[in-house]
Amino acid sequence: MPTRVDNKPSTTKRMLWMIGGVLLLIAVIAGIKVLLVMRMIHSMPQPAPATVSTTTVREQPWQPALNAVGTLRAAQGAELAMDASGLVTAVPLKSGQDVKQGQLLLQLRDGDEAAKLQQLQATARLSELTFERARKQLAAQAISQAEYDRAAAELKANQAAVAQQQVVVAKKQLRAPFAGRAGIITTSPGDYVSAGTTVVTLQQLDPLFVDFNVPQSELGRLQVGQPLHLSLDAYAGRQFDGKLTAISPKVDLGTRNVQVEASVPNHDKALSPGMFARLAVDVGQRQPRLTLPQAAIVYNPYGDTVYVVHPSKGKDAQGHPLPPTVQQTFVTVGETRGDQVAILKGITAGTEVVTSGQVKLKNDAPIKVDNRVQPADAAHPTPQEH
Structure with missing residues (x-):
């Protein structure tokens, strides 16, 4: 006949039951907390789409x-x-x-130099007359060849003195060496x-x-x-x-x-x-190139990218159309001119890309397009005063 002591559960079993109960209680509490957090998350309002500006990739003539x-x-x-x-x-x-x-x-003062020039010119004129007379007399054999040569030498010497004095007088004047603006x-x-x-x-x-x-x-x-x-x-x-x-x-x-x-x-x-x-x-040579405003390019060490806009698909729970989303795409950029940059690879003409507000974006992020203000996109920009 079993005794009363033999019918009681062992101490080990009681401990296991207690541990199991505590774990079950913890699991129930954790589940309730998770449900509450999930309900709070679902009840929170969804973040509004990021407001951005966009432009369409277009092909333009490009002069390298x-x-x-x-x-x-x-x-x-x-x-x-x-x-x-x-x-x-x-x-x-x-x-x-x-x-x-x-x-x-x-003009500098040149009275003395000019007077001496006139004196030398008079002497040269006299030498010229003397030489002409000597030339005629030599032809008539009225003078010797030596006298004729002496008259010719005297004329050349006096003419050289005139030329030298003209240089001295000219140094007293400053004249324009070429046409221009002073x-x-x-x-x-x-x-x-x-x-x-x-x-x-x-x-x-x-x-x-x-x-x-x-x-x-x-x-x-x-x-x-x-x-x-x-x-x-x-x-x-x-x-x-x-x-x-x-x-x-x-x-x-x-x-x-x-x-x-x-x-x-x-x-x-x-x-x-x-x-x-x-x-x-x-x-x-001038050639066609796809162009974008330089503001549309996100420059990164691992490659240059743009955010391509994808149109909305489907509707939300209330039946409203879903906002458009963006996808980051790698591009190869070429030369720049003014505010524009040439796109060599990565996108095609007609693609809509984001031009401002990229810092708030990531892949598949919803956006709201507002093109009332556009970034500069001039091939030959000029400074503007504001």
């Missing part, structure tokens, strides 16, 4: 160009100075005046000018040269005669056209750049030597 910066230089330019010292008696030049070649710009002149009559002191600057303004440097790797794309286009901050919206005139035969050992020269017509004298200019040299 080599971009550089350069400095304008006068075809002829000089700092004019006097060859001789003296007192200024006349300044017929005005600051900023356009002058012709040989025009008198400044700079600011501060010299006035009564001033004393020393030899070698710069009096005024003279610059030939039409045409102008522009000097710039290109990497040696671009030499194969350049040749004399290629057209180029200049833009300057001083003339927003205006383009100046020119052509390549010379390419240096030497590569700079320090920079590995090559100096290039171009000529730019300047009929209206709008450009000035020393101005900074941005330029684009036309290289190669």
